[in-house]
Amino acid sequence: MKTTHRCTVLARRHLTPRTVRLTLGGPTLIGLTPLPAQDVEVLLADARGRRVKRHYTIRQARPKVGEWDIDAVLHAAGGPGTTWAASAETGSPVEFVGPKGKLQLRLADGHLFVGDEASLPAIAALTEALPDGQEAAVVVETESPADRVPIAAGRVRWLERDGAPAGDPQGLLAAVAEEFREGRFEQVYLLTEAHAARALRELVHGAGVRPDHVFAKGYWTADRRPARILWNSR
Structure with missing residues (x-):
């Protein structure tokens, strides 16, 4: 069973006009090294208060200090994920499960x-x-x-x-x-x-x-x- 992490948004910045990078941190991330392109399942609520999940790739990880960066695209007609990513500020709590995902790089000729x-x-x-x-x-x-x-x-x-x-x-x-x-x-x-x-x-x-x-x-x-x-x- 994957661990549920209760973390904090440590920083945010725009990479492009529609893409924001959120740095998430917490003690349960210390020592965890995700594989490239694994993701997190952020636990959110929709407009009716129902529990929903949205997946975001772990873009970078710093296991020694317990920090993961995720990049979120803000969609014009977005739902709970866009609402959360657009409004999450430094100090905001965030709950998620991960790392998740089975994609692995393999040696190949191209x-x-x-x-x-x-x-x-x-x-x-x-x-x-x-x-x-x-x-x-x-x-x-x-x-x-x-x-x-x-x-x-x-x-x-x-x-x-x-x-x-x-x-x-x-x-x-x-x-x-x-x-x-x-x-x-x-x-x-x-x-x-x-x-x-x-x-x-x-x-x-x-x-x-x-x-x-x-x-x-x-x-x-x-x-x-x-x-x-x-x-x-x-």
Whole structure:
């Protein structure tokens, strides 16, 4: 059973206009070293007071002092997660479970990471954790160039939606197909909207990547009804 941590927000700062970094700290974090891209499950309440959970990647950890950084994207139509991240101030209490997550880096002849704003913290953490000599390419779709953050990879392809709805896989599919025309990847990580992850997985399998070398995770789920997006997991 994972430990429930009762911690405090120690600091906050904006990385981009829509992304805020919150530093969480407490005695139960001392000595804990999460794996790259593991996350926490923050325990919140929705507008009706019902208990809800939202997941955030542990971007950086300092086990000696018991501090973890998490990066949260503030969505225009966000729910409890955005409300919390937008209002959490230094000194605010926060309760969460973690670290959680089974994603692990493995040695490979070329890594490809694919994602969007929700998975940018995970992609940044994973690329930074790659051993020396392991080459990586990254494809990330965002709303605008203002959402970009530094990524430690040999090649980063940034896409903007240009009015397309978030979660539409077409831009990512075209960009990933182009990556396979330009290079070879033995290990692929698909960290996107859930439906997009499935479509991308089919493309990657068709490009010859073995199924056990593809890690696909839906970081959020788009409702397919018009003009409505549900950010379920972030």
